[in-house]
Amino acid sequence: MTSILIAEDEARIAAFVEKGLRASGYATTIATDGRTALDLATTGLFDLLVLDIGLPGLDGFSVLRRLRADKHTLPVVILTARDAVDDTVAGLEGGADDYVTKPFRFAELLARIRLRLRDDRASEVTVLSAGELQLDLLTRTAAVAGRSVALSSREFSLAEAFLRHPGQVLSREQLLSSVWGYDFDPGSNVVDVYVRYLRRKLGVGRFETVRGMGYRLVSAG
Numbered sequence: 201m202t203s204i205l206i207a208e209d210e211a212r213i214a215a216f217v218e219k220g221l222r223a224s225g226y227a228t229t230i231a232t233d234g235r236t237a238l239d240l241a242t243t244g245l246f247d248l249l250v251l252d253i254g255l256p257g258l259d260g261f262s263v264l265r266r267l268r269a270d271k272h273t274l275p276v277v278i279l280t281a282r283d284a285v286d287d288t289v290a291g292l293e294g295g296a297d298d299y300v301t302k303p304f305r306f307a308e309l310l311a312r313i314r315l316r317l318r319d320d321r322a323s324e325v326t327v328l329s330a331g332e333l334q335l336d337l338l339t340r341t342a343a344v345a346g347r348s349v350a351l352s353s354r355e356f357s358l359a360e361a362f363l364r365h366p367g368q369v370l371s372r373e374q375l376l377s378s379v380w381g382y383d384f385d386p387g388s389n390v391v392d393v394y395v396r397y398l399r400r401k402l403g404v405g406r407f408e409t410v411r412g413m414g415y416r417l418v419s420a421g
């Protein structure tokens with residue numbers, strides 16, 4: 201199983217990332233300070249490191265620098281504040297590293313992680329389909345019966361969440377956290393609004409309302 205080390209001192213964000221990664225089939229370990237993160241990252245037990253920049257003890261940049269100085273090639277996806285992007289980009293190493301700005305949506309982080317792991321997971325599916333509906337995860341485009349349908353990036357992520365869990369009832373809370381991220385108000389009706397958009401674009405019968413529980417993808421048709 202692919203193992204991911206999460207170096208993040210903010211418990212809420214660490215839990216959010218861990219929950220999402222486990223649901224996506226990864227094994228996870230959390231480190232809450234830079235020194236622990238560096239020690240664990242050098243054990244060879246992990247396939248990728250999700251690295252927060254603002255860590256106590258040793259900050260993310262120092263962790264990354266020491267890893268690279270010791271010739272560890274572990275891919276790293278950095279979590280950084282929007283106003284620190286310039287510094288972050290300067291600290292990235294060639295193709296090994298990537299970054300996501302906070303606040304981020306889980307789908308966004310997962311896409312970066314998959315990209316960094318690509319070599320090891322060449323067999324990873326890149327097209328998801330349900331009946332006549334197809335989503336191409338590399339080009340982020342959708343098609344119904346071979347005809348392409350324009351989706352916004354939010355709509356695409358929501359459709360992707362459904363296609364990754366065919367036949368399963370997904371609650372509003374699950375969809376909010378996987379598509380909108382941890383900063384979203386749980387009382388928001390944005391999920392219902394976007395399901396309506398998807399119904400309009402991809403077919404009214406495709407997303408079934410399960411009363412009191414959430415929504416489910418209907419795979420036929």
Ligand code: CA
Pocket residue numbers: 208209210252253254255
């Ligand atoms: Ca932090």
